[in-house]
Amino acid sequence: MYVVLLVIFVGIGAGSGWALTNFAYQPLPISLMTGALITLFLWQVSFLFRRSGKASKAFESRLAELETGLQGMSDSLQNVQTSVQKVTDKTETYTQEANAYQSQIDLLREKLNTELVLRQSKISQDVTQLKQLIGRLVTQIEKQSIKDTAASLSTASPSATSLSTASPSAASPPEPPKKQGVTGLASARKRRESQQKHANLLLQPITSLQNKETTYYEGIARLTDYATPASSPLPWFKSHRQADILKQIDNNTLFLSIQIVSRFAEKDQKLGVFCNVSRLAFDDQAFFAQWLPLTQNNQHLAEAIIFQMSAHEFTSRSEPMKRNMDRLRALGFRFSLSQVPDFAFDLPGLQATGVSFVKMRYQDMMKHLKNPKGTRPISPMESHIWAEDIHLLCARYGVGLIACEIDTAEKSAEIKKFGIHYGQGAYYGLARQVKASLLQETSVDEKAAS
Numbered sequence: 001m002y003v004v005l006l007v008i009f010v011g012i013g014a015g016s017g018w019a020l021t022n023f024a025y026q027p028l029p030i031s032l033m034t035g036a037l038i039t040l041f042l043w044q045v046s047f048l049f050r051r052s053g054k055a056s057k058a059f060e061s062r063l064a065e066l067e068t069g070l071q072g073m074s075d076s077l078q079n080v081q082t083s084v085q086k087v088t089d090k091t092e093t094y095t096q097e098a099n100a101y102q103s104q105i106d107l108l109r110e111k112l113n114t115e116l117v118l119r120q121s122k123i124s125q126d127v128t129q130l131k132q133l134i135g136r137l138v139t140q141i142e143k144q145s146i147k148d149t150a151a152s153l154s155t156a157s158p159s160a161t162s163l164s165t166a167s168p169s170a171a172s173p174p175e176p177p178k179k180q181g182v183t184g185l186a187s188a189r190k191r192r193e194s195q196q197k198h199a200n201l202l203l204q205p206i207t208s209l210q211n212k213e214t215t216y217y218e219g220i221a222r223l224t225d226y227a228t229p230a231s232s233p234l235p236w237f238k239s240h241r242q243a244d245i246l247k248q249i250d251n252n253t254l255f256l257s258i259q260i261v262s263r264f265a266e267k268d269q270k271l272g273v274f275c276n277v278s279r280l281a282f283d284d285q286a287f288f289a290q291w292l293p294l295t296q297n298n299q300h301l302a303e304a305i306i307f308q309m310s311a312h313e314f315t316s317r318s319e320p321m322k323r324n325m326d327r328l329r330a331l332g333f334r335f336s337l338s339q340v341p342d343f344a345f346d347l348p349g350l351q352a353t354g355v356s357f358v359k360m361r362y363q364d365m366m367k368h369l370k371n372p373k374g375t376r377p378i379s380p381m382e383s384h385i386w387a388e389d390i391h392l393l394c395a396r397y398g399v400g401l402i403a404c405e406i407d408t409a410e411k412s413a414e415i416k417k418f419g420i421h422y423g424q425g426a427y428y429g430l431a432r433q434v435k436a437s438l439l440q441e442t443s444v445d446e447k448a449a450s
Contacts, residue, residue: 005043005046006043010039012038012039012042013034013035013036013037013038013039013042014035015035016031016034016035016038017031017032017034017035017036018031018035020034020035200221200222200433200434201219201220201221201252201253201256201257201433201434202219202220202221202222202431202432202433202434203217203218203219203220203260203273203431203432203434204217204218204220204424204429204430204431204432205217205424205428205429206218206274206402206422206423206424206428207422207423207424207428207429208421208422209412209415209416209420209421209422209423210421214271214428214429215270215271215272215422216271216272216273216274216306216422217260217271217272217273217274218273218274218276218308218424218431219253219256219257219260219273219274219275219276220276220431221249221252221253221276246278246280247278247280247281247284247287250277250278250280250281250291251281251291251294253275253276253277254275254277254291254294254295254305255294256434257273257275257305258294258298258301258305260273260434261273261301261304261305262298262301264304265301265304270304271304272303272304272305272306273304273305273306274306274308274336274357275305275306275307275308276308276309276338277307277308277309278309278313279309279313279317279321282317282320282321282324282325283318283320283321285320285324288320288324292327295328295331295333296331299331299332302331302332302333302334303332303334305333306333306334306335306336306356306357307328307333307334307335307336308335308336308337308338308357308359309335309336309337309338310337310338310339311337311338311339311340311341311345312339314335314337314355322353325353325354326353326354328354329353329354333354334354334355334356334357335353335354335355335356335357336355336356336357336358336359336402337350337355337357337358337359338359338404339359339361340358340359340360340364341360341364342360342364342368342374342375343360343368343374343375343376343377343390344375344376344377344378345358345377345378346377346378346379347377347378347379347393347394347396347397347399348378348379348380348397350397350399351397351398351399355399356398356399356400357399357400357401357402357422358394358399358400358401358402359402359403359404359424360401360402360403360404361403361404361405362403362404362405362406362411362415362425363405365401365403365415365420366414366415368387369387369390369418370387372387374387376390377390377393377394379393379397381393387418388417388418388419390418390419391418391419391420391421392419395421400421400422401420401421401422402420402421402422402423402424403415403420403422403423403424403425404424404425405424405425406423406424406425406426406427406428407425407426407427408427409427411425411427412427412428
């Protein structure tokens with residue numbers, strides 16, 4: 001086909017050249033060139049037509065493919081729309097069902113709230129009645145426990161009755177000692193003296209320096225004819241160190257302390273009593289075995305009764321004393337150390353043994369607080385801390401600091417600057433004797449810190 005077209009185009013060119021030569025009288029070279037140009041022009045036009053035809057076919061083929069693809073996409077989109085419509089319908093159905101369930105839940109919640117309010121009101125009434133019954137029962141148990149303890153004391157040791165502050169002694173004298181040496185005569189004389197005269201319990205306030213309120217009292221026992229100031233029971237203890245009557249005094253002190261704390265609790269007064277006892281009460285297993293039931297029966301008062309001993313007695317404890325102190329600590333009772341000379345005490349050790357208070361004389365405390373090189377409490381923290389932070393470190397281990405022998409407002413203000421927790425001394429109140437009438441209606445009013 002291409003050859004035929006070429007022959008035709010050459011013939012047309014040759015005819016054109018011949019016509020130019022014969023009719024237009026043009027030179028032969030010009031006629032030949034004109035014929036060749038016409039032939040090339042016709043061939044080029046034929047080529048362009050052929051190429052455009054092929055392109056048109058390819059375009060139509062591609063367009064057909066695109067139409068097919070668009071149709072497929074349209075079908076897919078239609079399917080998606082159908083699926084979305086189904087999901088929308090289901091969602092509307094679920095929404096309607098959820099609204100119905102929510103309405104039912106709201107109704108059920110209202111019913112439950114109403115029933116809960118009614119039940120809480122009923123339970124509150126029952127709890128109130130139960131508290132009243134328990135309170136009456138506890139009061140009866142305490143009264144019966146006190147009566148039983150008093151009866152056991154009067155039966156076990158005749159001298160215990162003589163030491164009570166409620167009535168004069170009428171008990172018979174104890175058996176004479178086996179060896180009537182100098183010590184035996186002194187002991188016998190002290191027994192007779194304690195039977196003929198009373199051992200009084202005095203209370204001295206311990207004031208919180210933060211809120212300026214009395215939070216504790218220290219119970220101090222001494223004979224009625226003892227002339228030393230009541231705020232220092234140590235000399236009286238020393239004079240009776242070798243006497244058996246000291247155990248009875250410890251027993252009597254604990255008994256009266258429990259009575260006083262019980263009265264405080266009945267009046268809803270959150271006050272505690274530091275009960276001064278000797279180490280003999282812990283060392284003597286037979287005596288402690290008689291003493292332990294009294295603490296067990298009054299375990300509910302454990303937070304308000306603090307057993308106090310000197311620092312020397314604490315550091316020189318025997319194994320029986322350690323075991324007996326652990327038994328009291330297990331019941332919830334706490335301990336206090338008096339006559340502590342400096343701050344070089346082991347805080348983790350005190351915490352492990354149940355010691356919650358440390359007492360220091362004002363002079364000793366100021367000597368170490370004002371001295372940058374003074375002693376500091378022992379703890380796993382850094383070896384040296386600022387004096388103003390000592391009370392914070394002690395509080396972290398549950399140990400409260402008590403400054404004793406505070407007799408002026410200046411001293412009170414000075415220890416307060418160092419954050420000391422409590423103060424005790426003539427400035428806050430003198431020791432007052434607890435009389436028998438106070439055991440019936442205990443009310444100890446002391447001067448508070450201003």
